[in-house]
Amino acid sequence: MPEVITWGDVVFSIVTFIILLLLLRRFAWGPIMNVMKEREEHISSEIENAEKHRKDAEKYVEEQRLEVERAKEEAQTIIENAKKTSEKQGEDIINQSRAEAERLKESAQADIAREKEQAIAELREEVGSLSVMIASKIIEKELDEKEQQQLIEDYVKEAGGRL
Amino acid sequence: MQHESPIYYDIFGIPGFHVNLSNIIMLTVAALIVFCIGFFSARNLKMKPSGMQNAFEWIIDFIKNTISSTMDWKTGERFFGLGITIFLLIFVSNMLGIPFMIVNHETHELWWKSPTADPVITMTFAVMVIVLTHFYGIKMKGIKEYGKDYLRPVPFLLPLNIIEEFANTLTLGMRLFGNLYAKEILLTLLTGIGGASILGAAGAGIPMIAWQGFSIFIGAIQAFIFLMLTMVYLSHKVLDEH
Numbered sequence: 001m002p003e004v005i006t007w008g009d010v011v012f013s014i015v016t017f018i019i020l021l022l023l024l025r026r027f028a029w030g031p032i033m034n035v036m037k038e039r040e041e042h043i044s045s046e047i048e049n050a051e052k053h054r055k056d057a058e059k060y061v062e063e064q065r066l067e068v069e070r071a072k073e074e075a076q077t078i079i080e081n082a083k084k085t086s087e088k089q090g091e092d093i094i095n096q097s098r099a100e101a102e103r104l105k106e107s108a109q110a111d112i113a114r115e116k117e118q119a120i121a122e123l124r125e126e127v128g129s130l131s132v133m134i135a136s137k138i139i140e141k142e143l144d145e146k147e148q149q150q151l152i153e154d155y156v157k158e159a160g161g162r163l
Numbered sequence: 164m165q166h167e168s169p170i171y172y173d174i175f176g177i178p179g180f181h182v183n184l185s186n187i188i189m190l191t192v193a194a195l196i197v198f199c200i201g202f203f204s205a206r207n208l209k210m211k212p213s214g215m216q217n218a219f220e221w222i223i224d225f226i227k228n229t230i231s232s233t234m235d236w237k238t239g240e241r242f243f244g245l246g247i248t249i250f251l252l253i254f255v256s257n258m259l260g261i262p263f264m265i266v267n268h269e270t271h272e273l274w275w276k277s278p279t280a281d282p283v284i285t286m287t288f289a290v291m292v293i294v295l296t297h298f299y300g301i302k303m304k305g306i307k308e309y310g311k312d313y314l315r316p317v318p319f320l321l322p323l324n325i326i327e328e329f330a331n332t333l334t335l336g337m338r339l340f341g342n343l344y345a346k347e348i349l350l351t352l353l354t355g356i357g358g359a360s361i362l363g364a365a366g367a368g369i370p371m372i373a374w375q376g377f378s379i380f381i382g383a384i385q386a387f388i389f390l391m392l393t394m395v396y397l398s399h400k401v402l403d404e405h
Contacts, residue, residue, distance in 0.1 A: 005283060007179060008181055008183070009186045010287045012182070013190055013278075013284050013287045016194050021248040024198065024201045025244050028200075028219065029201065029219070029223055029243070031208055032216065032219055032223060035208045035209075036223070038210070
């Protein structure tokens with residue numbers, strides 16, 4: 001224990017304390033606290049970024065989901081349309097072919113009828129002239145012109161009725 | 164074992180301006196160690212801290228928490244430098260006397276010890292802290308509010324309030340001194356026993372280790388108490404208690 005108060009120590013310790021405080025502020029806790037603050041800001045900004053990215057991602061996922069749904073619907077309508085078109089086309093083809101067949105049949109019938117008429121007419125003429133020739137040869141002498149004509153017409157009619 | 168202090172009288176020819184050279188040396192050593200700890204911690208600052216930076220950041224957080232426990236951080240931020248310097252300087256000073264002790268055997272002068280085991284040093288710090296509390300009290304609340312605080316909670320407590328200021332100063336300094344002085348005394352005694360004979364060395368070995376461990380504990384606790392009380396006194400003077 002000192003017998004006197006050492007005022008020199010008092011002054012020295014206060015000066016040392018102040019110098020140490022200034023040096024520590026300049027070299028130790030000043031820069032370190034700056035870094036700590038920087039880090040705090042960095043972390044908070046990173047957290048904000050992450051939050052934003054998460055929200056963006058959610059938004060994108062939702063968009064993609066809607067997109068997929070829309071694509072599905074579109075595909076469905078396309079398939080349905082294709083089905084409808086094909087059905088209609090099939091029906092059309094059937095109808096067309098049916099009509100074509102009808103037409104062909106009709107024309108064929110008309111052809112047949114016409115051919116028949118022609119044949120009959122030709123035949124009638126042929127028969128007429130032939131009969132006239134035959135008759136004239138057979139009954140040249142016995143029959144007069146008028147009776148002869150009458151007879152020919154009768155025969156021709158008979159033949160026509162038979163045909 | 165009686166140790167003398169290496170006192171040099173009337174430095175620079177100023178009468179009454181005596182110096183305890185041991186205190187000066189030890190305080191310088193303590194301040195240098197504190198500065199080196201701080202300097203090397205802050206030398207290689209990185210966003211991802213490692214090693215010393217981590218440790219120092221832990222200290223900073225510790226001081227911050229201690230200040231925050233007595234006042235809000237916005238008010239307390241300006242006392243951070245004071246707090247960390249006081250804490251580190253006193254802590255390192257407390258630790259200095261633990262591992263060994265250097266005594267000049269011819270003159271019984273004690274050279275290497277904890278500077279905080281000297282009442283002059285501890286009282287200097289205590290008075291400095293109390294003066295600072297008054298200074299900040301006046302600065303932040305105005306002289307009128309500061310004066311009114313002596314009449315609170317009731318005017319007739321004025322004498323008690325004034326005595327309290329002196330009592331605070333005295334207890335703040337003497338608590339630290341007492342603890343550290345007792346530590347030094349006991350360490351000296353144990354060393355004395357241990358150095359006296361082989362039997363003494365055998366007997367004193369284990370108590371020596373135990374007491375050194377306990378001294379570390381005392382040193383840390385006393386540094387913390389000094390810091391805590393500094394902040395408590397500051398907050399008393401600085402904060403509105405309404």
